[in-house]
Amino acid sequence: MQAVSFPGMPEPLPQDLEDLFEEHYVLVYRTAYGVTGRVEDAEDVVQTVFLRLLQRDRPHDFLKNPKGYLYRAAVNASLTIVQTRQRRARTEANEELAASVPARASSRAEELHRTLYEAIAQLKPKAASILILRYLHNYSDADIAKLLGTSRGVIAVTLYRSRARLKKLLDASLGDE
Numbered sequence: 001m002q003a004v005s006f007p008g009m010p011e012p013l014p015q016d017l018e019d020l021f022e023e024h025y026v027l028v029y030r031t032a033y034g035v036t037g038r039v040e041d042a043e044d045v046v047q048t049v050f051l052r053l054l055q056r057d058r059p060h061d062f063l064k065n066p067k068g069y070l071y072r073a074a075v076n077a078s079l080t081i082v083q084t085r086q087r088r089a090r091t092e093a094n095e096e097l098a099a100s101v102p103a104r105a106s107s108r109a110e111e112l113h114r115t116l117y118e119a120i121a122q123l124k125p126k127a128a129s130i131l132i133l134r135y136l137h138n139y140s141d142a143d144i145a146k147l148l149g150t151s152r153g154v155i156a157v158t159l160y161r162s163r164a165r166l167k168k169l170l171d172a173s174l175g176d177e
Helices: 015-036 039-055 060-064 066-098 108-122 125-135 141-148 152-174
Strands: none
Touching: 015 039, 015 066, 015 108, 015 125, 039 066, 060 066, 066 108, 066 125, 066 141, 108 125, 108 152, 125 141, 125 152, 141 152
């Protein structure tokens, strides 16, 4: 396989980075899509995660467990996008209210997805990443523990607490709906 180069970059990507990209692209993309709910955002997260690897020295966590590191990087970048989207939506809502322009109605499914993504973004990154691994990627507690380098008991307790916190956040957001 030949090394890839990009316009404006004087040298091709190192072969090891290209191999990592090919091996972990689906994990990073699915994770990002699961958190953000948008194809465009998921693609941005993939680019961000791998460009950061290209621009920096490889961190110690990365060298020990590349898959776990890339997963955590994808979750963190995705949560940042969701939080930015929330801030932008609040700003736009305030501007619309000030201009007395009625807000557009969104479909019920879109509204529920948005509410879920916003609630997940309020969880701690570790809790959000464990929930995503369990329910989006269908990993077992043991698989998650291995990937994140922790015990199965820690994963089980974190999942229990995260589900309870997520339920409270969703109940508060959805009210009596």
